[in-house]
Amino acid sequence: MQVKIQRPFFQRFYLVEIFTGLWITIKKVILHRTVTIQYPEQRRNYSERFRGLHYIKSVQGVENCTACMLCPTVCPALCIHIEAGEKANKEKYPVKFDIDLLRCIFCGMCEEACPEDAIKLSNIYEMAIPKRQVIHKEFLDIQRGKDKAGHIPKLKGKGVQPNRVDFPEAGLKVGPVNPRAAGPKESY
Amino acid sequence: MALEVLFFYLFASLAIAFSLITVLRKNPAVCAFSLIMVFFSFAGIYALLGAHLISALQIIVYAGAIMVLFVFVIMLLNADAPSFDLTSSHWGLRVATFVICGGLFLAFVWAFKNSALSPVTGPFTGDQVKALGGNTRVLSSLLFTKYLYPFELTSALILAGIVGTIALAKRSPAAKKVKH
Amino acid sequence: MSETTKTSYPLYKEADSRAAAGFGDRFLVTPDPDDLWEDSRVIINLGPTHPAMHGAFRMVAKLNGETIEKSYCEFGYTHRAKEKLGEHRTYHQFVVFTDRLNYCSALINNVTYAMSVEKLLGVEPPERAVWIRMACCEIARITDHLICVGIGAVDIGAFSFFLYGFHQREEAYTLIEKLCGARLTTSYTRIGGLMYDAPVGWEQDCKAWTKKTREVIDEMDKLLTNNRIYVDRTVGIGVADKKMCQDYSFSGPSARAAGIDRDLRRDEPYMFYDALKFEVPVGSQGDVYDRYLVRLAEIRESLSIIDQICDRMKPGPIWADDKRVRIPAKVDVYNSMEAMIHHFKFFMKGFEVPAGEAYTTTEAANGELGFYIVSKGDTMSHRMRIRSPSFWHYHALSDMAQGQKIADMVATLGSINIIAGELDR
Amino acid sequence: MMPFDPFLLLPLVKCLLILGLVLTVVPGMLFVERRGSAWMQNRLGPNRLGPFGLIQPVADAIKLIFKEDFVPEHVNKFFYAMAPFACMLPSLLTFAVIPFAAPLVLGDRIITFQVADLDVGVLFILAIVSLGIYGIMMGGWAANSKYSMLGALRSASQMISYELAMGLSLVSMLLIYSTVDLGQMAEWQGRTLFSLGPLAIPSWGILLQPVAFVIFFTSTYAETNRLPFDLPEGESELVAGYHLEFGSMKFASFMLAEYSNMFTASGVTVALFFGGWQLLPGMGYLLDLVPLTGLGHDIARVAFQGTAFMIKVCFFMWTFVWIRWTLPRFRYDQLMDLGWKVLLPLSLLNLFVTAVLIYGGVY
Amino acid sequence: MAKDGSANFFTTQLDAFINWGRKWAMWPLPFGTSCCGIEMMATLSADYDMARFGSEAIRFSPRQSDLLICAGIVNAKMSPVLKTIYDQMSDPKWVMSFGACASSGGVFPVYSVTQGIDNIIPVDIYIPGCPPSPESVIDGLLKLRDQVQAGNTHSQRRIRLGLPAEK
Amino acid sequence: MNFAADSAQYFPIAILIALGLGLCVSIFFASQWLGPRVPHPKKNTPFECGVPGLDDQNKRFSVRFYLVAILFLLFDVEVIFLFPWAIVYRDFLKVNSFIVWEMGFFVVVLLVGYFYVRGRGALEWE
């Protein structure tokens, strides 16, 4: 199929087309149908699949994770750092479960890989932090408090109260970046 | 109307100061911009003297067009570069010039002060001009009656100017062929 | 094809009207070159943070007045070693890197990558997966073209136009996000299948979206296509003719704008494109305006393709029936030991791809996107070469811009839609 | 010693008013530009600070004042410091000759609503407009950067090219009005051109000289460097054009100049082509309804005229915003072609036709 | 402003006022290099409209902008460019590190990628995500604004303490 | 010699200029004093998109820009003759139509110049 310039007669004059354009824009002003989502008050409806901040699912206050090391292995960003420990009943559990959020690309592969349905991605996206930190297990765990079943309530619709994750204020343990995760230090 | 005398002296001193800068500063860009200030002062003096149209023209043509051209050329030749910092070639010439010009200036002042203006005055007194519709209108009608021939001649002058500059700026096709 | 591009006008003479686009001038005299002196040339550096260079490219141009006399392009400012990473990440992990190639249409990259590994493995994804992949490709193509057309307009100063298109792209992101949970970096495909099945009612959403998009495209069309200023700015600008297209291995819309009637979806049909009805818009001159028209026409074609796909999509499995690549369902993992072991092996080590090599291409939004994978039988590739269309198009920029104004260069660059991610890889 | 005459202070008051007007219109205009463009693009624009975001310009101003005013080493310091003000000063001056309302007779005094009633009238505007170029050239040249330089050169040649067409379209208006005085022009435009039943069509300049209007209007866009003629700042090519290296209040001064130029351009357009302070249709009836006589009525008339003038000016200022966010921009050579090969001959032709028509007694 | 940290009521009030102006008029300099650049555009475009907070007046000139939004990858070749641009910006200036790549190198711990722009320039706010969704960008902007109001950013500290810009 | 009485009309302009200058000066000093000062060697370099600029003295721009200025100057002179003409046009017409031809001749001569300029390609921007 050939695309061609079509050159209607009117187009030879600047003014006609200019007025068409002006009409289109002024229509927008008059109708004023804004599409803006006024973010802190209104939110877009993200789907269930939205890949946001991680949390560790737990059942009856015990986290599902058995420190099987699948997620750190599969993570393409290499941003999960787990140290396994053993509980009294010989069950393994993560003593340390750090995620370098600033390295994570929210690909969801850890969730996909987890055989215990432990690590999950919530749909919280407000994660901005003023310092480069990794988040510790306690932080991932704390999401438990939100819901008995271990799910984070999904934020839906316009006008929902923001569910901010404010790192320093939440009094959470956040640590310096894992040296492995930090880049080579070069300076001028 | 002492205020006007005050303004005259203000403009005059500005003009002299800036024209000295124009003549003596090394950087041609500075020269050009101070020349613009001189033109403004002149426009002010014209206005004080009641030559309103001339005053407007002074700004439109001198400040608004001629100096634009100067500034363009300075920018174009990158005349800010050190190679352009040229003042007098010879100190002797400089001193001689100062002496001669200063002397001539004093002589002129003396002459102006001690000679009377011609007693013959024209018909256009201030009130007369006002009655005829103001400086602009009077000047305009003069231009198209008494001074018609010079006016028509200027068109030829401008044409010559156009042809001349274009010829200078653009080499003739023939010359181009020769070159290649 | 829609009315606007199909209609021909009886009084329309192509060559003449193109000449008349400028101010046809009886007094036209070819300017003589030595009316300027040699060192009045200015060397000006555009980029890498120049607004016209979209953040990551650089052009150094020798200007004669406003005209670019000679220029050279530089890039590499976003080089991220994806090819090297292909040798250090498993085939399963590598899909996240394909998102970051042409990030305006990440889904096409995902699909192409999956296809190329599947080719080496000899795995066939099931029908539903293929349909969904196709729909994804077309949505991605539209988002890509919308950005390109919009950015092209911004470069010429029409900012509002860009935002109209951009909103529709936002809506497309909603669709994509519903599908895979991310807006831009989708990582949607898996070797032999998909990350998720399409959610219920997704087809309907798609169709609603195509309907709305068509209206928006019409509006954009009205605002720009016949705008005299826009036409004057684009016709005859940044011409890449057929010869140049061959020299620089142009593909995709940029080549089609020059009149090269080639579309891999039709000429080397992969997936189910041969079962669909669509047309391939072709331009004639290969200038900025043609590229714009071709892209607009392609958006319309893609919209109709999406409609057809949505009609033909049927429920079914989304995973290939091949144990090597298949990620076991979570329920199986909890319940069966065998699945558990497989699951562990899959994620701990990844699957091995038999030795061999293949070069797989698809028609991406910008042109021929190819993955040349050499496998030595490992879980990671031996060589992961990505053939990106932008690389070849960008190469031609200094040729295309030669003798044009800098403003034209900006328009040209916008119209060939160079994406830094796939240019630098 | 002369007794002190309070009317001697009148010019000062007028000047302060004008300056105040410009300095309030500019932030207002900025606000309108930002929100108006947002509305055109289905956005909201700055709506958070104050009601409708009205305080936004205040925040901008505070930020700009308290931003580092850095003078880079590579610039020509003197001109770098001067340029913004060389740009700003002419833009403040032009409004001096534009009449806001018909003169008010107060006993034996006539109060004009115009800062200075000059003999040269419209020529003054032309003179000032021709000076606006220096600020830009100084800025581009002093900043010593290639983008700025190119922007300045573009801007300068663009402005001077369109000044010609502008001057010529002014000449054809002068032919019609046969005066250079803007107050007289406004009065002239109060005549009835023809009557459509009860509706008296005033002989506004636009109706008499539509071609001159189009030329003048286009030229004002080029003179103010607004899209579609915003090549000097042409963001996509020159990053920011001539004010690239200017930050803080220096940049703000450039902005101030640009916006007050727009204000002035609208004012001149209205004065020349839209009847100046002549009332808008319908306002005459309203004025008649005002139950005042004598001086009170006159003052009401002045208020109405001022309002009419400002309404018209606001419309044109809105047009600046409106067009900017609708049209793409020209390329440099197209722009020059338009100026030299279309508008210049066209305005000459228009002048010729006007002269012939006046000769034939049509006007 | 007193250097020993003691400040009287007036100066604190004035500071608060100035910072209020600054936080409401952060003009961004978009440094969008790759995928994140697209999402940055989305943040600036109609749907999310960062203009609501007075931050849409995009200035590409470093002299006129306040907020350097570094969106996307910064690699070894780009690092000096970023550094230069940052250095050329007039104080007070803020840096938003947008996305995983800019913040830490993200998914690319490779030979060409600078592992976080904080190796080169001081960063005031990091936004995780790859790319961060526009909401999280605005969230980051809001948090940055809080910091600006509190005077708790690198640049403001530098001004307060009279430190030279870091070399 | 008396100054023209009507030069008083310019006093408001002088006031305006003075006020404007005052504004400029206050803006200048306000930003000088109020802005912070954080020097850095790189701040002193011109913006060149972040790369070191080519340190050439060669900043000469094309002669075309200059040509525009020259043509503008010449045509501007033409325009200034038109202003007086336009002002007195109606007055003169009342007497005779000679005024039309006076200017007609003038403009025709200049049109010759205009077409010469175009013919020589001085208005081409290639």
Next chain:
Amino acid sequence: MNIFTELATNNSQPKKKHGDTWKSQIEKAKNKFGSAIEEVRAPGDYPTDVPIFFVKKESVVEFLRYLREEPDFGYHFLADMTATDEGGEPRFEVVYNLCSPEKGPRIRVKTRVAENESVPTLTGLWKGADWAEREIFDMFGIRFEGHPNLRRILMDYRWEGYPLRKDYPLDGYQLFPDAEPPDPERLK
């Protein structure tokens, strides 16, 4: 495994088969070039999707010109050009992927290069090969004889080492104090 066994369903991969064309083309090319062709690997006996011609590097330009100009071949679309680090001796293979847009088939040409050898440039045939060769030089250090401007393209011009060689570490980061200034020489 042979990936060219017909699959039961053929959902995803390109459907056109060019086996016969290739067969005749291989014959023809072998007759024409004889010993310049070191080896031909055709699909069926080697796991590849298209035939691979291994050509001696001296005659690779001739060979490609033949493929491009000969009407029976018509491979005038240089789809891709790259190299691989095989690690053995000779170390590198330069790979040309060609396509014949009119007829449909694709083909691959390879030439083997040792570490310090150079390959004749292809820029005379395809202008577009310029950058591809520069990239190969940048990434593998393979030199191209007669190339107009063989300099680094993706990496900084001061970069040391060749990143895509197998012995280059993945995190071999190098940082340079400032960017490359514009080079007037290249604008002559």
Next chain:
Amino acid sequence: MPNAIEPWVVLSFCSAIFFIGLTGVLIRRNILVIIMSLELMLNAVNLTMVTFSTSLNDMGGQVNVFFIIVVAAVESAVGLGLVIALFRTLRTVDTDQIQVLRG
């Protein structure tokens, strides 16, 4: 302060400007500045004309100024055209060097 000003004061001012201009013409080597100085001299003459015109109540002087302005415009256009042309061939705006190069 006197209410009016004697014409000789204005005329002296004119001559001052004139001689400053003349000095510039004589001592400067930059041809651009020489042309500028010429403009200065022309201006001084203009002002003299206007002064006489006002004090003698004769508009002729002002009309003359009108023409002088036009001539000055054309003069500087052509003059600068020459400068450009000179610069193009001789690469300098230094009058001394121009002389040398001419010989």
